[in-house]
Every structure is written in structure tokens, then in C-alpha cells.
Amino acid sequence: MWRSCLRLRHAGRRLLNPPRGAFTASVRPGPNPLIPARAYAPPTERKRFYQNVSITQGEGGFEINLDHRKLKTPQAKLFTVPSEALAIAVATEWDSQQDTIKFYAMHLTTLCNTSLDNPTQRNKDQLIRAAVKFLDTDTICYRVEEPATLVELQKNEWDPIIEWAEKRYDVEIGSSTSIMGPSIPARTREVLVSHLASYNVWALQGIEFVATQLKSLVLTLGLMDLRLTVEQAVLLSRLEEEYQIQKWGNIEWAHDYELQELRARTAAGTLFVHLCSESTTVKHKLLQL
Numbered sequence: 001m002w003r004s005c006l007r008l009r010h011a012g013r014r015l016l017n018p019p020r021g022a023f024t025a026s027v028r029p030g031p032n033p034l035i036p037a038r039a040y041a042p043p044t045e046r047k048r049f050y051q052n053v054s055i056t057q058g059e060g061g062f063e064i065n066l067d068h069r070k071l072k073t074p075q076a077k078l079f080t081v082p083s084e085a086l087a088i089a090v091a092t093e094w095d096s097q098q099d100t101i102k103f104y105a106m107h108l109t110t111l112c113n114t115s116l117d118n119p120t121q122r123n124k125d126q127l128i129r130a131a132v133k134f135l136d137t138d139t140i141c142y143r144v145e146e147p148a149t150l151v152e153l154q155k156n157e158w159d160p161i162i163e164w165a166e167k168r169y170d171v172e173i174g175s176s177t178s179i180m181g182p183s184i185p186a187r188t189r190e191v192l193v194s195h196l197a198s199y200n201v202w203a204l205q206g207i208e209f210v211a212t213q214l215k216s217l218v219l220t221l222g223l224m225d226l227r228l229t230v231e232q233a234v235l236l237s238r239l240e241e242e243y244q245i246q247k248w249g250n251i252e253w254a255h256d257y258e259l260q261e262l263r264a265r266t267a268a269g270t271l272f273v274h275l276c277s278e279s280t281t282v283k284h285k286l287l288q289l
Helices: 012-016 084-095 107-117 124-137 148-169 186-196 201-214 217-224 230-237 239-248 252-276
Strands: 023-026 045-047 053-058 061-066 069-072 100-102
Touching (some): 053 084, 084 107, 084 252, 107 201, 107 252, 124 186, 124 201, 124 217, 148 230, 201 217, 201 230
Parallel strands (some): 023 069
Antiparallel strands (some): 045 100, 061 069
């Protein structure tokens, strides 16, 4: 499923053509306190200043080139990613921009910038602890007591996911109607910490980003294990909102925009995690149209 994202609109190996120069181009997103998981928030828009996008392999990994300029991070580091698959995905993100570069929609680039610059200076252990902390406020663990129709909806839709996670990781999670939420056993935290430790630092940045979007570590784990699709995870994270919309109606443009944005961010974060976990290079046949 994830490899299909690597099929480019143009001849795939075009992105691997080496640049003819060594000038640099940097994108410098400004801070946004509303998005702590990424630390960086991209600027709004800018007129497209390049014609061609390519990738090259350097000593530190795969680099992105805009015409003859090498892309750099907000801290002026060379934009280098660990796998060819991720480089192709980022290059496609840049290549798909039209007359205007919409930085706010380039989630893969922003996640890479955060991983490279690490502006919050967190190590692997801190990233793992931050992800596990989402259990304390996990969306699908908090239940309502009324109305009965919503109680039943939450039980029917959320319980199977919790049961899957408990069986998959051999832990106890549960749910609660208390404002304090369920009491998560220490062993559950230890098991999930151990599981998340199997991911590299880049992937952990993506996991925390997805958990922030869904407000749920359980749903995030379901995505990473391919138990859920992006569409399913997003709808489950918005279950109460969707219930209210069905009951009272919606403000069409506002709710539709919010839903599409959430899907885009969640999909990008999930793809980022999987591509960070892929092998370094991509087989050439996967790039053929």
C-alpha cells in the first residue's frame, strides 16, 4: 500500500538526475505554539522559484535539489533524508507545487525539517515518553454516559480497536466515563515504551505527530500496524463530532475543510513513519509508470 505512493507523475528516475550546481535554497518556517509536536510550522505561501526537482545521493543520505540549488533546513543544515523512498516522496511534494508554493500543505517536508534540526532538542527516550503520554488523554478511552445512542456508537466503534490493541500488545487499556479517564497500568506503559523503542528517531517524530492529530495513541498504533486505514482512524477520532453533525447538521465548508485537512496531516505523518522505516534504496521497477 505504501509503495504505491512512490509512483511519480513523470518518469521516476528523472528525480535522480544530479544537479549541475551547488547553490543552496532554504525554507525557513516560523514557529507556531499551536503545533508542539512538530516545533516547526511552515510559512503561508511563496511564488514558485524553481523549474525542476531532483534527488541525489550524498555521504549523509539523499538530498533534494531545486534546479541547481540544494534544499536546506530552517537552521541552514543540508536537507538530507535517510532513505530514497522518503526522498522521492518529499521531491514529489515539491514537484507538485504549482505557481505558488503552499508550505502549510507540505507536511513531509516539515516533518523532515523537524527531524533534522530537532529544535526542541529531544532525544529518543523523550520522544517515546511523549508518545506514551497520549494514553492519559486518549480519545477512544473517554466515554460519555448519555445519550444512549452515542454510548452505543462509542462502544460499537471504539471497543473493537481497544480490544485489538490489548490483544496485539498483551496489555490492559480499558475505557472510562470518568473525567479522569481510565487508570492505565504501569505494565501497559512499559510494554508500549519497549515497542516504540523499536522505531528510529525519525519515525518517532512522525508517530508523535500522528498521535497529536488523532489525539490518540491507540488509533496511531492501529495505523502503524495497518489495522486501520487513514480514513478509518480519522473518522474514529472524530466520532462524537460526526455524531453531532448527523444530528444537527454541519457548516458545510468548515467541517469539510477540517476533515480533509485532518486526513491530509494524518496520511502524511503515517506515510512518513513507514518511509522512515523502509530500506535505504528503492528498487527501480517500483518507479516505473
